[in-house]
Amino acid sequence: MSGGSASVSDLTAEWDDDERMDFMFSDFKSNRDVNPMDWDSKMDFWAALVVRSCRRRRTACCSLRELGDTFRRKDRSPLGLPTVLQDMSSGGKLQRESDFAADAGWLSWGVGLLLVRPLRWTISSVLGSNGVPPEETFVVVELVKEKAAEVLAAYHSSQWATSPVVTFSQLADLCKDVCADQSTLGVALLQLQREKKVAVSLHDGMKIVKFCRALQERVSPLSDVDLGVLQLQRSERLLEERLQALGEKAEGLKEEARVLLRQGKKTQALRSLRSRKQVEKRVDNLSNQLESIRGILDRIDQSTTDKTVMQAYQAGVAALKLSLKDVTLESAENLVDQIQELCDTQDDVNQTISSLGAADEDKAELEEELESLLKEAEPDALAHFPEVPTGGLRPSVPLQLEEDLSRLTLRDSGTSDKKTTTPQLLQDN
Incomplete structure (x- = not known):
C-alpha cells in the first residue's frame, strides 16, 4: 500500500x-x-x-x-x-x-x-x-x-x-x-x-x-494614505535590517581590534576601533530615522482611530437627536406629574380596599392580647390565699372536746355518774 x-x-x-x-x-x-x-x-x-x-x-x-x-x-x-x-x-x-x-x-x-x-x-x-x-x-x-x-x-x-x-x-x-x-x-x-x-x-x-x-x-x-503607510512600513523594515547588519559589523570590528591588540599590532587595532566608531555613528543616525518613521506611523494610526471614534460619536449624536425629536422638557415634566398623580391615586385605592377587613383583624388581635393578659394574671390572683396544709386536717372544736372527755372517763373509776353527766352537760351546752 x-x-x-x-x-x-x-x-x-x-x-x-x-x-x-x-x-x-x-x-x-x-x-x-x-x-x-x-x-x-x-x-x-x-x-x-x-x-x-x-x-x-x-x-x-x-x-x-x-x-x-x-x-x-x-x-x-x-x-x-x-x-x-x-x-x-x-x-x-x-x-x-x-x-x-x-x-x-x-x-x-x-x-x-x-x-x-x-x-x-x-x-x-x-x-x-x-x-x-x-x-x-x-x-x-x-x-x-x-x-x-x-x-x-x-x-x-x-x-x-x-x-x-x-x-x-x-x-x-x-x-x-x-x-x-x-x-x-x-x-x-x-x-x-x-x-x-x-x-x-x-x-x-x-x-x-x-x-x-x-x-x-x-x-x-x-487610498493614498494607505500607500504612504505601506511605504513607511517598508522603510521601517529596511532600516531595521540595516541596523541589525551594522550592529553585527560594529561587534566584529571590536573583536578584530581585540585580536590585533593581542598580536601586538596596535596601529591596526586603532584603525579597527576608528572604523567601529564610524559604524556606530551611522547606527545612531539610522536609529533616529527609524524612531521618526515609527513616530509618524503611530500618529497616523492614532489619527485613524480618532477618526473612527469621531464617526461613532457623530452617529450616536444623530441617533440621539432623532430619538429626542418629539421630546421637550415641558412634556417630560407633565408626564412626571401625571405619573405621580396616578401613583397617589393607586395608593388611596389600595388603602381603601385594605380597610374592609381591618375591623375583623383588630378584634382578633384584641382577643389574642386579652388572652395573653389572663394567662399572665393567673399566678397573681392566687397569691392572697393561705397555703395548703401538708398535714392532716385539725378536728373541729366539738369533736376535740368529746375526745378529751372520753380520755378522762377512761382514767377515772366509777365513772358512771360522769358518763351520765357529760351528755347532760353537752346537752345543756
Whole structure:
C-alpha cells in the first residue's frame, strides 16, 4: 500500500476493505436510473472523501490529477473521479478556479497562482471534451469559506493587525500554517473580497491587500494614505535590517581590534576601533530615522482611530437627536406629574380596599392580647390565699372536746355518774 493510501485510510474505515473498494474504484454507470442506490452510495463516498482529504492537506483547491494520485490504491486510481467532480460542480460543491475568480472580479490581476487564462479558452476547453481536463483546478466552496475565516483570524492576531495594509508576500508568510499553497490563499482572499472584508490591488507591480478594521463593517478602498503607510512600513523594515547588519559589523570590528591588540599590532587595532566608531555613528543616525518613521506611523494610526471614534460619536449624536425629536422638557415634566398623580391615586385605592377587613383583624388581635393578659394574671390572683396544709386536717372544736372527755372517763373509776353527766352537760351546752 502506497504512502497516499496509508494516509487516506485514516479518513475512512472502508479503505482497507478490498471488496468494498473494488466497487468504489469501478466507474459509474452511464445511467443513474439503472441502480440509483448504488450510484448515490458511491457518489456520497467520494464527494465526502474529496472534502476531507483537501481539509487535512490545508488546501481548498484540487484537480483530477491530484485527486487521482491522492486516492491511488494498489496501483489503481478511481475510475469515477471525473463523474464525481462533474456532479459536485453541478451541485455547487465545487467551482472551477477561473469561474470563481471571474465571479469575484479578480481576473484583472493575477497573483501568480491563478494563471489567468482567457475565460473563453477555459470554458471552450472544458465543453469541447467529454471529460474533465486533468489539470483543471477546482475550488471546494465549503473549504474556501473556512480558509477565508482562518486567514482573517490570522491577520487580526498578528503584528500587522495595527496596519490595514500588507503585501501579498507578507500575508503568504503569515498564513503559511493556514494555507498549504498560494492557490488556497488566493481563493481565500477572493472570498474575503466577496464579503467586503479585504480589498486587493496592484501598485507598482506589488500585490497589496487591505483588510477591514475591527470597528468597520466593510473595507474602504485603497487610498493614498494607505500607500504612504505601506511605504513607511517598508522603510521601517529596511532600516531595521540595516541596523541589525551594522550592529553585527560594529561587534566584529571590536573583536578584530581585540585580536590585533593581542598580536601586538596596535596601529591596526586603532584603525579597527576608528572604523567601529564610524559604524556606530551611522547606527545612531539610522536609529533616529527609524524612531521618526515609527513616530509618524503611530500618529497616523492614532489619527485613524480618532477618526473612527469621531464617526461613532457623530452617529450616536444623530441617533440621539432623532430619538429626542418629539421630546421637550415641558412634556417630560407633565408626564412626571401625571405619573405621580396616578401613583397617589393607586395608593388611596389600595388603602381603601385594605380597610374592609381591618375591623375583623383588630378584634382578633384584641382577643389574642386579652388572652395573653389572663394567662399572665393567673399566678397573681392566687397569691392572697393561705397555703395548703401538708398535714392532716385539725378536728373541729366539738369533736376535740368529746375526745378529751372520753380520755378522762377512761382514767377515772366509777365513772358512771360522769358518763351520765357529760351528755347532760353537752346537752345543756
